């Protein structure tokens with residue numbers, strides 16, 4: 061029976077023609093995203109740039125479309141596609157709040173856990189711990205995004221995502237179960253979460269859990285700056301005017317911060333690499 065979708069966020073169902081799409085991300089062959097839109101509503105989220113409509117893009121976080129037939133489609137795709145690595149949650153979080161009710165990601169994992177395709181999941185949510193029974197160390201790896209260890213800042217930047225402590229717990233529990241883990245340290249936003257103390261604290265979690273660090277900077281795709289502006293104007297007046305220059309061509313900002321991240325990782329013996337080395 062189809063679950064009824066209610067709540068302040070606008071939920072609706074859509075259908076998809078196939079579950080797996082070709083991935084353009086390094087090391088992934090396919091992408092699997094059970095939801096369009098993401099209730100976590102991170103201000104810096106550049107997934108909003110896939111939308112055609114600016115109003116919708118600026119309402120990111122207030123609507124979610126669930127691909128109601130994705131589990132059935134995935135079963136068909138797994139039978140006919142060549143084996144390859146599947147990235148779960150490449151565009152939107154597969155463990156956003158609606159998943160606790162619809163269990164679409166879980167339904168997909170039930171198939172993925174028995175097919176020969178390796179799986180890489182990325183999330184910010186401790187809801188993933190519900191599916192520990194399906195996440196087999198021999199074929200799954202899991203990445204958890206930690207942007208800041210400051211709960212107050214996280215609440216402002218990522219209003220409906222679980223707090224940093226809950227995410228750290230996810231990394232710890234998965235590592236305890238011998239699942240390969242990595243921490244997505246990003247986006248690093250100039251003068252917001254790029255202080256050494258924050259970077260060190262996140263890298264320390266990687267050290268303790270044997271996780272790799274993938275780091276990335278703020279990506280100013282369309283509508284990202286507009287989305288961040290009210291926050292920046294309140295917290296860091298003037299920053300939104302200079303961000304494009306700080307992150308643009310001719311600026312050595314990212315070279316310097318990357319060196320700091322790599323330096324801390326080197327000191328702590330943590331493997332690290334840029335999330336998007338080709339950018």
Ligand code: SF4
Pocket residue numbers: 098099100101102104105106107151152153184218221
């Ligand atoms: S959790 Fe990921 S997909 Fe969801 S809003 Fe945040 S950055 Fe975007």
